[in-house]
Amino acid sequence: MKNLYLGLISLFLLVVVTACSVTEHTETKEHIDNIKHLKIQKTNVMITDDKKLVGEMTVPDGKNKNKHIVPTDLYYTFTIKNTSKNGISLPGVEKVKLRIEPDKDLLSIVKETIGTNIYDVDESGLGFGLSIENEISSKKTSKFTLNYTLGAKQKNDELPLLPSKEKLKKLQDNALKGTLIISQDGKDVARFRLDTNE
Template sequence: MNAKNIFYHADLNASYNIGARYFIREFLKSFSEKKRLQWEVKAPSIAARTRQTLSSSLSLFALLTACSSKPSLELVNSKVDIVKDKSIVGSIVITEGDKKGQELIPTALYYEFKIKNNGNRKIGGTGDKALQVKIVPNKKLVTTSKETVGFNIFNPSSYDGTGLGYGSSFVGEIQPDKIGKFILTFELGVSEENPQVPIRVPAKDKLEKLKENALDGSLIVTSDGKEIAQFDLKK
């Protein structure tokens, strides 16, 4: 019996595409309808099964890789106010002179930010890995700050010799699907005259102007000395 050479022909592309459709269908099942719609906006070819190919699954994989490499943080709320509240900003105790021991409660620019972790892993931690935030002001906000108190309140060294200061309250980490609150305060002056704190509270109209422009900048989130998120506060 003579051996025969037998050749099989197969459309490998079709096989790959069938496998891709199965993978995409099973993958999307694990997400809510809202999340599936978000994926489809970012990778339109996965929306209709007739358009799902190996290329679609590769696009989805690339999208997943990009998303997993960046923390999924969302700024859900920003609040700004001018406050004079000891429970928020504390007090300045006079340490010398006739008014030694007197408490001065400074007026301050108060920020409160709420940030949500939309990812599936914890973001932040303790020690150096703890989350921190800072404001990077745009030129207009820097100018308004200088017009209000005479210096750029967002530059820590500018407070040297003023008797005033700045403060913060952070959550070190945000668990998946949870919201963390971050507070920043920048002292603007005191009502009472005292040589230890020579800067008096600015006029009401200047305070209002500072408040109006307080979100003209960006909020930077860092962990372990590295920037992990940036938000445009004007949006």
């Protein structure tokens, strides 16, 4: 009788774990299917040190003193449309990520300008920002943003000084030579050419 009781408990736990796993898999598949209904309508890119967009850093400045630094970022804004007949609910930035894969020309220019590949945030160590909206109504648009830190105008111990305006302009002029990649749970689920919006 005891063995039968333990067997029933084990079976019940197995059913519960399997059901939870199937539910999680179904939700993930649904979100990935939703992402496939997104289309880029417009991409804007600018170089900015607008504190409202890029924030502010507090860095050490001598003994027991700090100073505030506003970084300068390469700032992308994507206008994205939900082409499906239903509203799309995304799980948020903890699961959905955006990144840019630069073409060879852009990669060469960014390394020449900044000294590192800003698009590889682990390699550059300069930081980046990301925002997405969790709800997009049917046939409506939403704005996603992605920004990469380039440096700062003021000398400091945290960020490099910005290169010349001419070099920054060349970087901005070529900043759409790449592909926006949307990933979920570590898997790439959508790719969009930035210079063609396809």
